[in-house]
Amino acid sequence: MNNDQVVFSVSKLNFYYGQTLALSEIDMLIQPRKVTALIGPSGCGKSTFLRCLNRMNDTISGTRLEGQILLDGEDIYAPNIDLALLRQRVGMVFQKPNPFPKSIYDNVVFGPRVVGMTNKKAELDEIVERSLKQAALWEDVRDRLNDSALNLSLGQQQRLCIARLLAVQPEVILMDEPASALDPIATLKIEDLIGELKRDYTIVIVTHNMQQAGRVSDFTGLFWLGELIEFSVTAAMFTRPSNPVTENYITGRMG
Amino acid sequence: MLSGMRTNFDRDFDTISQDLVAMGARVENALEEAVLALSKRDIPRAKAIIAKDTEINALRFKIEEACIALIATQQPTAGDLRAVIAVMHIVLEIERMGDHCAGIAKTVILMKEEPLLKTLKKIPKMGTLSQQMLNDCIQAFLKRDTNWAREIAARDAELDKLYRAVFNRLVKIMAESPELVTRATYLLWCAHNLERIADRVTNIAEQIVFMRTGSMGELGH
Numbered sequence: 001m002n003n004d005q006v007v008f009s010v011s012k013l014n015f016y017y018g019q020t021l022a023l024s025e026i027d028m029l030i031q032p033r034k035v036t037a038l039i040g041p042s043g044c045g046k047s048t049f050l051r052c053l054n055r056m057n058d059t060i061s062g063t064r065l066e067g068q069i070l071l072d073g074e075d076i077y078a079p080n081i082d083l084a085l086l087r088q089r090v091g092m093v094f095q096k097p098n099p100f101p102k103s104i105y106d107n108v109v110f111g112p113r114v115v116g117m118t119n120k121k122a123e124l125d126e127i128v129e130r131s132l133k134q135a136a137l138w139e140d141v142r143d144r145l146n147d148s149a150l151n152l153s154l155g156q157q158q159r160l161c162i163a164r165l166l167a168v169q170p171e172v173i174l175m176d177e178p179a180s181a182l183d184p185i186a187t188l189k190i191e192d193l194i195g196e197l198k199r200d201y202t203i204v205i206v207t208h209n210m211q212q213a214g215r216v217s218d219f220t221g222l223f224w225l226g227e228l229i230e231f232s233v234t235a236a237m238f239t240r241p242s243n244p245v246t247e248n249y250i251t252g253r254m255g
Numbered sequence: 256m257l258s259g260m261r262t263n264f265d266r267d268f269d270t271i272s273q274d275l276v277a278m279g280a281r282v283e284n285a286l287e288e289a290v291l292a293l294s295k296r297d298i299p300r301a302k303a304i305i306a307k308d309t310e311i312n313a314l315r316f317k318i319e320e321a322c323i324a325l326i327a328t329q330q331p332t333a334g335d336l337r338a339v340i341a342v343m344h345i346v347l348e349i350e351r352m353g354d355h356c357a358g359i360a361k362t363v364i365l366m367k368e369e370p371l372l373k374t375l376k377k378i379p380k381m382g383t384l385s386q387q388m389l390n391d392c393i394q395a396f397l398k399r400d401t402n403w404a405r406e407i408a409a410r411d412a413e414l415d416k417l418y419r420a421v422f423n424r425l426v427k428i429m430a431e432s433p434e435l436v437t438r439a440t441y442l443l444w445c446a447h448n449l450e451r452i453a454d455r456v457t458n459i460a461e462q463i464v465f466m467r468t469g470s471m472g473e474l475g476h
Contacts (some may be wrong), residue, residue, distance in 0.1 A: 211330050238332045240469030250332045252264070 009198025050080035097157035190233035290382035408474035
């Protein structure tokens with residue numbers, strides 16, 4: 001793969017919580033406008049890895065990182081990096097929907113206001129409509145934009161969080177178990193949405209649900225005890241994995 | 256590495272495998288009976304083969320339904336998925352082998368009391384060889400033994416050789432004695448059915464390689 005076609009280029013990444021090595025020698029290339037799924041048992045390092053990609057781990061004291069993560073060729077751990085801008089470019093959706101206790105409208109315009117994209121009502125209106133449409137929520141909420149976001153269903157709240165993130169026009173969307181708190185219908189809506197979003201955005205998703213990884217992703221990486229055991233095209237991994245650990249994990253034979 | 260964690264999947268797949276073995280045994284029996292019916296000109300035996308073919312067909316549908324249910328409920332992946340897909344291919348092949356046996360039985364009925372031709376010697380040989388291939392192939396399936404599967408597939412060459420010999424002989428008879436054309440044609444059908452059975456064993460061998468390794472390809476020539 002040519003490095004020009006890569007969004008994230010991760011090389012020789014080690015990550016420590018205190019003295020504990022949580023990620024070891026991770027190399028990964030993440031391609032643009034593709035969905036990359038990260039799977040593996042609890043504690044394998046997949047969420048830690050995801051959080052390295054927008055430096056969310058910086059908020060945890062005693063952590064240390066070695067190696068390199070390039071975003072569009074730029075070292076995101078370089079001293080001069082603007083963290084707010086990084087997290088604008090690389091947004092994150094969490095396991096539990098976390099809308100602000102504000103109106104639907106204010107949730108979506110929060111980011112654009114903070115980063116100073118605009119303060120003009122007409123432009124903000126436009127951003128709200130575009131973002132909610134992209135998050136497949138517009139039809140549900142167009143008549144009640146001033147209602148509290150907390151009155152939405154959990155699935156709608158999660159799509160609102162995605163809309164809030166889209167409002168600041170990110171490049172990459174990181175998703176940490178985005179559907180694990182949702183019922184099957186809301187889960188499918190999120191999965192459909194991921195399929196739509198990948199036309200414009202690069203998506204990296206952590207999931208415990210292997211079938212979900214199979215349904216939504218183009219590439220899958222299996223983490224095991226802090227190592228990236230296998231990284232390949234999803235269809236290949238789910239039909240003929242090359243590593244016996246992967247075979248045992250995805251067929252449910254790993255106890 | 257731990258194994259046996261997927262008790263539901265493994266239990267259901269074991270049942271499917273047992274049904275597949277039972278289906279294979281029925282077709283082996285049908286094959287033996289078909290060659291006997293032909294050698295002995297035994298029309299009741301031929302009729303019994305045709306009657307039992309419906310049971311073989313029913314087993315195929317039973318196994319396919321179980322495979323579909325297994326995919327729907329257990330969402331198998333990797334080697335498990337390949338095994339289920341391979342079984343679906345294999346039972347189709349076995350079912351068609353049953354049809355070939357019934358085809359021989361139907362020919363026996365058409366031939367009525369007409370005397371046989373001397374070339375028949377090679378036809379029972381084809382029957383014995385293909386029956387052994389089928390039996391071994393089912394065992395290789397259970398053991399997931401790809402080397403054995405390849406060895407079985409290689410035996411198809413011998414069947415092809417016998418078939419060509421029978422074919423040439425029968426064509427010669429037809430050319431020399433036009434009054435024997437009907438009888439020779441009946442025998443040609445039987446030989447062709449046996450040759451096709453061996454081809455289908457080769458297809459099963461290919462599925463064994465696929466389920467074990469994930470690689471798809473033709474075995475043999």
